[in-house]
Amino acid sequence: MKLSQIGELFLLEEIRKNFKKKSKHVVVGIGDDAAVVRPHDKYLLITTDMIIEGVHFDSNFITPYQLGFKVVSVNISDIYAMGGKPFYLLLNIAMNKNTAKKFIDRLFDGIKDAIRLYDTTLIGGDLSASNVGTSLSATVIGYGEKYIKRSGASRGDKIYVTGNLGDSACGLALLKKIKRPVFLEKPPLPPFNKGGQGGITKSKLQPLNSKLSELGLSWKTVEPLLRRHLMPEARNPKKFIKNATSMIDISDGLLIDLSRLCNESKVGARVYINNIPQSPELKKAASFLGISPIKLALSGGEDYELLFTAPPQKKVKAIYIGEITESDRVIVDSSGKEKPFSAEGYQHFINTK
Amino acid sequence: MKLSQIGELFLLEEIRKNFKKKSKHVVVGIGDDAAVVRPHDKYLLITTDMIIEGVHFDSNFITPYQLGFKVVSVNISDIYAMGGKPFYLLLNIAMNKNTAKKFIDRLFDGIKDAIRLYDTTLIGGDLSASNVGTSLSATVIGYGEKYIKRSGASRGDKIYVTGNLGDSACGLALLKKIKRPVFLEKPPLPPFNKGGQGGITKSKLQPLNSKLSELGLSWKTVEPLLRRHLMPEARNPKKFIKNATSMIDISDGLLIDLSRLCNESKVGARVYINNIPQSPELKKAASFLGISPIKLALSGGEDYELLFTAPPQKKVKAIYIGEITESDRVIVDSSGKEKPFSAEGYQHFINTK
Numbered sequence: 044m045k046l047s048q049i050g051e052l053f054l055l056e057e058i059r060k061n062f063k064k065k066s067k068h069v070v071v072g073i074g075d076d077a078a079v080v081r082p083h084d085k086y087l088l089i090t091t092d093m094i095i096e097g098v099h100f101d102s103n104f105i106t107p108y109q110l111g112f113k114v115v116s117v118n119i120s121d122i123y124a125m126g127g128k129p130f131y132l133l134l135n136i137a138m139n140k141n142t143a144k145k146f147i148d149r150l151f152d153g154i155k156d157a158i159r160l161y162d163t164t165l166i167g168g169d170l171s172a173s174n175v176g177t178s179l180s181a182t183v184i185g186y187g188e189k190y191i192k193r194s195g196a197s198r199g200d201k202i203y204v205t206g207n208l209g210d211s212a213c214g215l216a217l218l219k220k221i222k223r224p225v226f227l228e229k230p231p232l233p234p235f236n237k238g239g240q241g242g243i244t245k246s247k248l249q250p251l252n253s254k255l256s257e258l259g260l261s262w263k264t265v266e267p268l269l270r271r272h273l274m275p276e277a278r279n280p281k282k283f284i285k286n287a288t289s290m291i292d293i294s295d296g297l298l299i300d301l302s303r304l305c306n307e308s309k310v311g312a313r314v315y316i317n318n319i320p321q322s323p324e325l326k327k328a329a330s331f332l333g334i335s336p337i338k339l340a341l342s343g344g345e346d347y348e349l350l351f352t353a354p355p356q357k358k359v360k361a362i363y364i365g366e367i368t369e370s371d372r373v374i375v376d377s378s379g380k381e382k383p384f385s386a387e388g389y390q391h392f393i394n395t396k
Numbered sequence: 397m398k399l400s401q402i403g404e405l406f407l408l409e410e411i412r413k414n415f416k417k418k419s420k421h422v423v424v425g426i427g428d429d430a431a432v433v434r435p436h437d438k439y440l441l442i443t444t445d446m447i448i449e450g451v452h453f454d455s456n457f458i459t460p461y462q463l464g465f466k467v468v469s470v471n472i473s474d475i476y477a478m479g480g481k482p483f484y485l486l487l488n489i490a491m492n493k494n495t496a497k498k499f500i501d502r503l504f505d506g507i508k509d510a511i512r513l514y515d516t517t518l519i520g521g522d523l524s525a526s527n528v529g530t531s532l533s534a535t536v537i538g539y540g541e542k543y544i545k546r547s548g549a550s551r552g553d554k555i556y557v558t559g560n561l562g563d564s565a566c567g568l569a570l571l572k573k574i575k576r577p578v579f580l581e582k583p584p585l586p587p588f589n590k591g592g593q594g595g596i597t598k599s600k601l602q603p604l605n606s607k608l609s610e611l612g613l614s615w616k617t618v619e620p621l622l623r624r625h626l627m628p629e630a631r632n633p634k635k636f637i638k639n640a641t642s643m644i645d646i647s648d649g650l651l652i653d654l655s656r657l658c659n660e661s662k663v664g665a666r667v668y669i670n671n672i673p674q675s676p677e678l679k680k681a682a683s684f685l686g687i688s689p690i691k692l693a694l695s696g697g698e699d700y701e702l703l704f705t706a707p708p709q710k711k712v713k714a715i716y717i718g719e720i721t722e723s724d725r726v727i728v729d730s731s732g733k734e735k736p737f738s739a740e741g742y743q744h745f746i747n748t749k
Contacts, residue, residue, distance in 0.1 A: 070439060071545055076477035076645060077443035077536075079543045082435030086423060089520060090430035091444075091486045091535055097527040098490070124429035133444045135488075135533045137451070167442060174450035175528040180488045182444055182535040183430075190432045192424055292429060 047140040078166035088185040090121035096176030109273040111153025118183040120277035124292035127185035134168035195289035196308035200352035203361035207322040212343020214272030275347040290351040296342035302386035314365035400493040431519035441538040443474035449529030462626040464506025471536040473630035477645035480538035487521035488533040549642040549661035553705035556714035560675040565696020567625030628700040643704035649695035655739035667718035
């Protein structure tokens with residue numbers, strides 16, 4: 044069945060039923076002109092982000108479930124990056140009217156699982172036809188007793204990240220070789236290719252083994268890399284809020300996001316290449332792909348790990364990668380040599396890579 | 397100059413400079429991972445809406461200034477429709493990288509004028525490339541001591557609207573005849589057709605007189621109709637908040653939006669055709685176009701007038717169009733005959749008109 048056979052109103056009704064949730068803070072949820080919530084805590088945090096077909100994703104490479112999961116995660120990540128707790132989600136979805144109903148069902152499955160994971164509530168949004176591809180945007184509202192800006196870093200602060208870098212970019216490089224969606228969700232979804240766009244044909248569901256052995260890689264190696272790209276989980280900053288002086292999430296690549304943090308804080312940074320956390324899977328897959336793993340880790344982007352600073356005397360349970368300096372921005376290589384770095388990473392509208 | 401020559405970061409910097417505004421409630425504005433505001437008042441209202449090229453607008457018919465103004469207005473209208481006062485705006489903008497810089501400048505001029513009109517603050521958003529057309533989405537956050545749902549209407553309540561209906565739909569019909577952008581903003585902008593998409597060529601700026609005399613219409617007649625479509629002003633509900641029992645803004649057409657209100661309130665409605673407010677300009681232009689003005693007023697859509705109900709004993713300074721009944725939904729024509737109505741209006745994904 045296609046969207047054109049269902050219509051906006053039916054779809055809206057389904058969403059209302061699907062995302063019904065009682066919360067003492069939500070006064071009016073989906074379905075009115077605006078959502079109404081009761082403010083609480085000291086600060087209200089608000090963020091919004093888009094995911095656009097052909098720019099942020101290729102529908103030949105991502106399943107609708109993963110797409111739904113991802114649009115929630117990347118927005119939650121921004122609230123986390125401010126030290127907040129996410130509470131509410133609004134979703135704008137523009138889709139071609141020939142989109143298959145099953146595509147939408149899976150999309151909402153992914154959204155629902157992400158909402159559950161982050162313990163948030165869908166309170167509104169907008170549905171629209173689109174003459175071209177699918178585009179999604181989400182707004183997330185969170186609260187915090189405290190907030191952590193990008194601008195709070197001081198000279199001497201240590202720089203930390205919350206996990207391995209480069210996995211997501213390597214996952215994307217793998218997908219470009221594999222050239223089809225990879226099911227990470229469980230159970231794997233039945234194929235569907237009837238009744239509209241966005242179908243997953245049976246052939247796309249064949250096991251990847253032959254493709255992987257062609258590449259000389261095992262499922263065990265590629266799975267975490269693909270997962271980090273297709274279904275990134277945002278990192279909760281709870282443990283770091285007390286000590287962090289500045290924070291940002293790594294969406295465009297470590298170096299560009301660290302540059303942003305430095306710009307806002309008016310400081311420099313020294314990063315030790317030996318300290319950049321890289322998964323064994325990244326090292327293995329990158330070498331098979333003929334890409335430098337450290338390049339992916341430094342400027343691959345879409346890591347959705349947190350990058351933050353804390354005073355040197357504080358004990359922080361995260362990965363120490365360098366320190367804040369007065370003004371120079373350098374990477375120290377394994378031989379101890381310093382090399383200046385600039386804001387390498389993805390920039391919309393300009394082809395920087 | 398094109399977007400591809402400027403890049404996302406420069407553009408972001410410009411937006412930050414352009415929309416800088418001190419507010420005691422905004423703790424962190426544009427430029428961090430999320431905006432931070434101080435909650436106040438009893439209820440927090442949140443809404444989000446999209447405007448997509450080829451679906452909601454045709455860039456041959458609307459100037460970038462008008463587009464910017466409109467995306468703010470339609471979102472503000474939703475906050476007003478809940479009885480709230482808008483405070484904060486977040487904007488998502490996806491544009492082709494070949495978009496002319498001047499297009500963006502004008503777009504922001506329109507956004508800025510709308511923000512000033514509604515006394516709100518831009519606190520965040522997202523910029524992205526788009527492989528196709530321009531798509532905009534906005535999120536507006538407002539506050540209220542009280543909120544007015546769609547579901548509060550009771551039998552016997554009177555039904556009101558805040559202004560003339562059908563003007564916007566008639567304006568759109570006129571644009572389809574005029575087939576080019578019409579400058580309503582002052583001063584009219586200089587033509588630009590160099591350096592990218594979205595240019596307004598000099599020929600498009602020629603006076604409309606010849607086209608209008610062809611249609612047999614004067615500028616005085618068409619101007620308010622075009623303005624209502626291209627630069628709708630949202631209606632502030634301040635005067636009605638005390639007495640309104642239910643409220644919605646008319647975006648998809650009186651009958652579909654009244655049906656929504658009836659569905660939510662589990663009531664019927666009787667609407668008097670003779671009471672439907674129609675401007676003299678609508679009557680004049682519609683007859684020249686060969687369209688029924690009452691059809692435009694009942695189901696044209698994009699009116700952005702408020703539709704609300706209030707108890708019959710309350711004095712309300714708005715246009716009385718009918719009353720809430722137990723369950724039947726009827727229109728009473730000029731001869732006093734009742735005819736049932738259903739939810740006629742625009743529905744995404746389905747071609748209803």
